[in-house]
Amino acid sequence: MAPPGGYAFHPQAYAKAVLHLCKHSSSSVLGLFLGHADGRVMKVLEAIPLFHTHALGPMLKVACMLAEEHCKSTDATMEIVGIYHATASGSTEMTPVKAIADKIAANFAAASVWTLDASKLPEKQFAFKGMGRVKDEWKAVGGDIVNLNSEALSETSRLIGEMRFLDVVDFDDHLADGSKSWLNETLFTGEKIEKMRID
Amino acid sequence: MEPGEYDALVAQAQTGGSAAVELLQFMRTHKIHQPELVLQHGSKLLRNQWLGNELFVVMEQVFLAAAELGCDDWRDYCLKELTRNFPSSLRVERLKGIEKECQGEWKEAEKIYQKILSTKPEDTLAHKRLIAMYKQQSGKVPEAIESINKYLETFSTDSEVWHELGELYIEVGHLQRAAFCFEELIVHNPRSMYTILTYAELLYSTGDFEASRKYFSMASYLDETNLRALWGLATCNMALAEKDKAREKTKQFQELQKFTVQRLRSAYNRQGNAAGKAALKLLSTMTW
Structure with a gap:
């Protein structure tokens, strides 16, 4: 069931997801959103970049288990609340990740799926098309119930302009080189967005 | 390619000149796909540098990057120069097809490729x-x-x-x-790690955990520090233990899981970052 108070995005969660999608603009990309329901509002607090190749069972499972472990150790109320993705062709359909989305929804009833709509990026608008779980079906999320301030949007756009997306590490990168952290702790160090808070 | 070699070249290329040329060469030989960097360095080189023998390959490389990123000025400039210098080249013909693709003129592009194929049916790139x-x-x-x-x-x-x-x-x-x-x-x-690992992941996804485990094992044998192989092995063990508790509780399989977890643990013990810590925590729950 969709949250009556809408969705609120943490600026860093949004920026990290968008940067990840920008880094691999010619591949299928997948990541997780972590957060929790806060009263009537679904808060998306963190993005975990996962794959820029195929997303298959075993590694997806490991990634989700690790993300849950990370939730437990940072904020016990946080869990996997959704996924974000994009395809190389730029289509805004959720079909390619439906199976994964269903799985997430089986564990978290109010799960949502966010597909990149790249045409919104140059206009500094919220660049995801959302689908929320309503009674076992996926229904489009209206743009009016998504909350992210314009400052976060313009900061994200500035970071893209500076090609900061090259620094994003996802789980695929981590599996190839264990010293790279998929939590991207230092991605926004020293940036204005580091101090921004969720509304 | 040595680990870190590419990253070092990327850092060096910031100084421009021959370091940038070297980076572009490296990206071509190793088929590294990062069009933003190609455009960033290539466009500077084309503007300011005498490239000699490298000129037209860099130009082609910049063309492809610009075409992908939608940087129309550089795309058109490179293609114009290449056409002027190689008016009858099939390789340039193909680039013209790519330009049509960028402009969304699919029919025109298809015509170009079909024409190439009619003169040279073995042209796999046009296919x-x-x-x-x-x-x-x-x-x-x-x-x-x-x-x-x-x-x-x-x-x-x-x-x-x-x-x-x-x-x-x-x-x-x-x-x-x-x-x-x-x-x-x-x-x-x-012996391709990538192929073996993807095949193992596919077997797992189709439910054949037993065969999947064999391929993950082979991958861990070929490269004993490969994280993807080790995590794959661990998830296979867990899935099989779920399926047939009695058999997997035998000593042999317990040993295998212990061994896998131990390998992963020693890989993560060296990492101080938060991702490493999450992994260590998860690993402590994964033996039985």
């Missing part, structure tokens, strides 16, 4: 452009799959295209067929 065209147009995956299958009837040893087909099957959820493609790839190159 591949036709396949790529279907892939780009959303909703045309079935056509792409069909044209790849047709291509493979003639060029059945082209492993890159088997790979492409495998990935497309994964995209549309035909995992059994995808697994078949990766079997072809294993026959072609039995």
